[in-house]
Amino acid sequence: QKEVEQDPGPLSVPEGAIVSLNCTYSNSAFQYFMWYRQYSRKGPELLMYTYSSGNKEDGRFTAQVDKSSKYISLFIRDSQPSDSATYLCAMARSGGSYIPTFGRGTSLIVHP
Amino acid sequence: NAGVTQTPKFQVLKTGQSMTLQCAQDMNHEYMSWYRQDPGMGLRLIHYSVGAGITDQGEVPNGYNVSRSTTEDFPLRLLSAAPSQTSVYFCASSNPGANVLTFGAGSRLTVL
Numbered sequence: 001q002k003e004v005e006q007d008p009g010p011l012s013v014p015e016g017a018i019v020s021l022n023c024t025y026s027n028s029a030f031q032y033f034m035w036y037r038q039y040s041r042k043g044p045e046l047l048m049y050t051y052s053s054g055n056k057e058d059g060r061f062t063a064q065v066d067k068s069s070k071y072i073s074l075f076i077r078d079s080q081p082s083d084s085a086t087y088l089c090a091m092a093r094s095g096g097s098y099i100p101t102f103g104r105g106t107s108l109i110v111h112p
Numbered sequence: 113n114a115g116v117t118q119t120p121k122f123q124v125l126k127t128g129q130s131m132t133l134q135c136a137q138d139m140n141h142e143y144m145s146w147y148r149q150d151p152g153m154g155l156r157l158i159h160y161s162v163g164a165g166i167t168d169q170g171e172v173p174n175g176y177n178v179s180r181s182t183t184e185d186f187p188l189r190l191l192s193a194a195p196s197q198t199s200v201y202f203c204a205s206s207n208p209g210a211n212v213l214t215f216g217a218g219s220r221l222t223v224l
Binding site: 006008032034036041042043044045046049088090092099100102103104105 | 116145152153154155157160170202211212213214215216217218
C-alpha cells in the first residue's frame with residue numbers, strides 16, 4: 001500500500017459544478033498538507049497549503065484536513081473550464097529535510 | 113525572477129547515449145530535487161540535495177547521477193540511456209521549513 005492514495009480519475013464535470021478531490025494516507029507523522037495544480041505540459045504549482053487539521057479557504061478553493069481519518073480534500077466551487085488540470089496532493093512530516101510524498105494526481109475535466 | 117529553469121525542454125536519445133539535464137534556481141533555495149513523472153505513476157523522486165556538496169538517493173535513483181557543486185545548480189546525468197527512462201523530468205527547489213516546492217517547467221525525454 002502506498003503512503004498516499006489518490007484516485008487518478010479522470011473526473012469530468014459540467015461548468016459550475018462543485019468538485020471534490022480526495023487523498024487518503026497511512027502515515028500519522030504527516031503534518032503539512034499541500035495541493036498542487038498541474039496544467040498539461042507544465043510543472044506543478046502550489047495551490048493550497050495547510051498545517052495539521054482544519055479548513056483553509058482561498059476564493060473558490062477550500063482545503064480540508066481530517067487527521068483522525070487520515071483524509072484530505074480539495075473542494076472547488078463554481079468550477080470553470082480553466083480549472084481543467086491534474087491536481088496532486090502532497091504531504092510532509094515536520095522537522096528534518098523537506099521531502100514531500102505525492103499522490104498520483106487526479107485529472108479533472110470541466111466541460112462548458 | 114526566473115525561479116527554476118530546466119534545459120533542454122525536449123530531447124531524443126538513442127539507447128546507450130548519455131546526457132545531462134540542467135536545472136538552475138535563482139531563489140537561493142537550499143533544497144533541490146529531481147522527479148520523473150510517468151502516466152499513472154505520479155511524481156517519483158530520483159535524487160535530492162539539501163545543500164551544496166550533499167546529495168542523496170530518492171525512490172528511483174538507478175541509472176541517474178547527480179552532483180551539487182553550487183547552491184544554484186543541480187544537474188541530472190543519464191549515464192547510459194534506456195527506453196525505460198523515457199519520461200518527463202521535473203526539477204524542484206525549496207527552503208527547509210518552507211514546506212512548498214517550486215517546480216521547473218519540465219524536460220521531456222524520449223529514449224529510442
